[in-house]
Amino acid sequence: MTPMTRRKEMLAFSRPSLGDEEIAEILHSMRSGWITTGPKCARFEQDVCEYVGAKHAVALSSATAGLHLALLAAGVGPGDEVITSPMTFAATANVVALVGATPVFVEIRDDLNIDPACIEAAVTPRTKAVIPVHFAGYPCDMERILEIARRRNLVVIEDAAHAIGTEYRGRRIGSLGAMTVFSFHPIKNITTGEGGMLVTDDPALAEKVRLLKFHGIQKDAWKRYGGKEIPQYEIHFPGFKYNLTDLQAALGIHQLKKLDGFIEIRTRLAARYRALLAGAPGILLPVTPLEEGIRHCWHLFVVLVDIDRLTIDRDRFMGAMLEANIGIGLHFPAVHLQPYYLKAFGCRRGTLPKTEFVSDRIFSLPLYPKMREADVDDAAAAAKEIAARHLK
Numbered sequence: 313m314t315p316m317t318r319r320k321e322m323l324a325f326s327r328p329s330l331g332d333e334e335i336a337e338i339l340h341s342m343r344s345g346w347i348t349t350g351p352k353c354a355r356f357e358q359d360v361c362e363y364v365g366a367k368h369a370v371a372l373s374s375a376t377a378g379l380h381l382a383l384l385a386a387g388v389g390p391g392d393e394v395i396t397s398p399m400t401f402a403a404t405a406n407v408v409a410l411v412g413a414t415p416v417f418v419e420i421r422d423d424l425n426i427d428p429a430c431i432e433a434a435v436t437p438r439t440k441a442v443i444p445v446h447f448a449g450y451p452c453d454m455e456r457i458l459e460i461a462r463r464r465n466l467v468v469i470e471d472a473a474h475a476i477g478t479e480y481r482g483r484r485i486g487s488l489g490a491m492t493v494f495s496f497h498p499i500k501n502i503t504t505g506e507g508g509m510l511v512t513d514d515p516a517l518a519e520k521v522r523l524l525k526f527h528g529i530q531k532d533a534w535k536r537y538g539g540k541e542i543p544q545y546e547i548h549f550p551g552f553k554y555n556l557t558d559l560q561a562a563l564g565i566h567q568l569k570k571l572d573g574f575i576e577i578r579t580r581l582a583a584r585y586r587a588l589l590a591g592a593p594g595i596l597l598p599v600t601p602l603e604e605g606i607r608h609c610w611h612l613f614v615v616l617v618d619i620d621r622l623t624i625d626r627d628r629f630m631g632a633m634l635e636a637n638i639g640i641g642l643h644f645p646a647v648h649l650q651p652y653y654l655k656a657f658g659c660r661r662g663t664l665p666k667t668e669f670v671s672d673r674i675f676s677l678p679l680y681p682k683m684r685e686a687d688v689d690d691a692a693a694a695a696k697e698i699a700a701r702h703l704k
Contacts, residue, residue, distance in 0.1 A: 317697055318636050319690050325639030326499045329574060329681045330563070337562035349526075352558040356565050357509070360494070363568060364476075364486030366511035368518035371556035371564075372525055375473040375495035375508035376403040381554065382491040382510060383411045383441065385520040386467040392440035396471075397426040398648040398667045400445040404471050405647045413440070414657060417648040420667050422599040424448065424614070428456035435460075441467040446475035446485060448643070449501070449609035450600050454480050454488050461489075469493070473508075476501055477575050479607035486511045491521075496560075499641075501574055501611055502567035504560035525554040577681040578610035581688050585613050585677065588692035594618045594699030596673070612643050615695065616673040622702045629698055630675050636694040641676035 341347055349371075357369040372378050388394060390412035396404055398417040408415040416439070418430035424447045431442055442461055444452040452470075461468045470485065472478070473495035478485040486492045491514075496507040512518050523530060528551035589595055596616035600608060617626045624632075633640045646667050648659040661668060677691050 316632065316636055316701075317694065319638065319694075322637045323639055323678055323683075323687050323690060325641050325676070325678050326680050327682050328498045328503045329570070330503075331566070331570075333566040333569075334563045337566055338559055341558045341562050347559050348557050349555045350558045352561040352565065353556050356504075356556075356561040356568070359565060359568050360486075360509050360511060363571075364484045364492070364511055366486050366492070367513045368515060369509055369511045370518060370521045370525060371561060372508045372510060373554045373556055374497070374506055375471075375493050376407060377525070377552070377554035378493035378508045378510040378521075379404065379443070379469065379471060380407040380410060381521045381524045381552070382469045382493060382517075383407055383413070384524055385517050386441055386469065386490070388413050388440045388467070391438060393436060393438045394441045394443060395431050395434050395439060395466075396443040397445045397447070398646045398664055399424055399426075399447055399644060399670060400471065400647060401473070401644055402647050402650060403473075404443055404445055405653065408443075409652075409656065414438075415647075415653070417653075417659065417664060417667075419664050420447075420670065421453075423450055423601070424598050424670060425450060425452040426457075428453050428460060431457060432460050432464075435464050435466070439464070439466060441469055443469050443471050444489075445471040445473075446478055448598075448614055449474045449478050449611035451475065451478050451480035451485060451606060451608075458488065467491075473497075473500070474611040475609060477571050477607070477609040479605065481605040487513075490514060491517060496564060496567075501578070501609055502564065502571050504556065504564040504567070507556050507560045507564065523548055524551045527551040527553065574681045575607070575609050578679060579608070581679055581683055581685070582608075582610045582613050584685060584688045585679075585692055588689065589615065589695065592696045592699060594622050594703055595695055610679060612641070612676045613679040614643060614674055614676050616670060617675065617699075619673055621704055622699065623704055624702045626673050626675060629702075632698045633675075633691075633694055636698070638691050638694045639678050643674065643676045644671070646671035 392413040405415040468489035470489040470492040496504040
């Protein structure tokens with residue numbers, strides 16, 4: 313057999329798109345002497361509110377912190393159940409366990425998002441909240457989820473770590489559920505290095521999250537030290553250290569301005585992938601119907617390895633991609649099959665067959681604004697060549 317085609321240089325799986333504007337804003341913060349939570353965080357919060365259509369935003373150290381505080385603000389704790397998707401990063405479920413509640417995993421649909429019908433079937437008297445995950449930037453069926461939540465008196469906390477800029481029926485994600493959480497990790501569509509944001513229309517929830525994010529103190533450092541007030545403070549209840557810094561917000565301010573442009577590039581590159589990989593033997597593409605009013609922000613481009621038609625499994629396929637100098641990601645192995653959830657909550661293989669089918673086959677191809685069309689061509693060609701070499 314002839315050797316595999318290999319790129320001369322490694323194609324990175326992901327790279328942030330940072331420019332001179334972000335650098336200048338960081339330098340401004342450094343020269344101002346104010347580098348922790350301060351005026352730039354407040355500005356970034358307001359910018360995100362205006363962009364997504366929410367009334368309140370709280371800048372945080374990560375999306376994980378946002379999910380944790382959202383559950384606490386909603387009063388979720390020991391004895392409660394929270395329904396969520398198993399097709400997500402473990403943070404979504406970990407925070408449920410951390411507040412003492414029980415994560416209840418239900419099936420996904422062909423678009424890899426949580427199935428509303430399965431949410432309905434899983435509700436019990438102990439169910440307190442639902443965490444839908446907008447997988448890869450494609451929106452969940454929020455109309456049905458919100459209708460179930462209203463009827464069954466559940467709190468909806470949207471895990472939108474993948475979905476800043478995603479739109480559902482003409483409305484941006486962040487303007488729908490009780491609380492929505494975004495991520496600004498370097499792999500995401502915009503970045504603050506590390507960081508996250510919780511948005512809500514409920515002033516009481518926003519205030520609770522603001523207290524929880526910094527030790528239960530009502531006034532943050534900017535309010536205590538940024539003016540002429542005596543820097544006194546009161547602890548209203550035990551909180552955490554989950555605040556974002558101005559150095560990080562300096563990135564976010566300019567990244568947010570570029571987001572729509574980033575999504576346009578991602579959409580174009582994703583369309584090229586779909587055209588190149590459509591019908592390729594050994595490769596399956598998730599179903600993501602792009603209906604009117606839906607905007608997929610294309611955080612990830614995932615494919616499924618059709619292992620039933622191949623002589624290799626998904627992990628060996630990924631290894632071959634790396635050998636071809638194509639970076640890859642694994643988004644995601646199903647959470648309910650992780651060792652902790654098998655032991656702590658009695659999860660087991662065979663209970664969520666659609667999710668498990670995807671979990672055994674899924675991986676992610678490179679997708680980011682700095683990519684060229686030729687890079688997409690190389691990644692798609694490598695995937696097709698590996699599949700062709702290992703067809704049964």
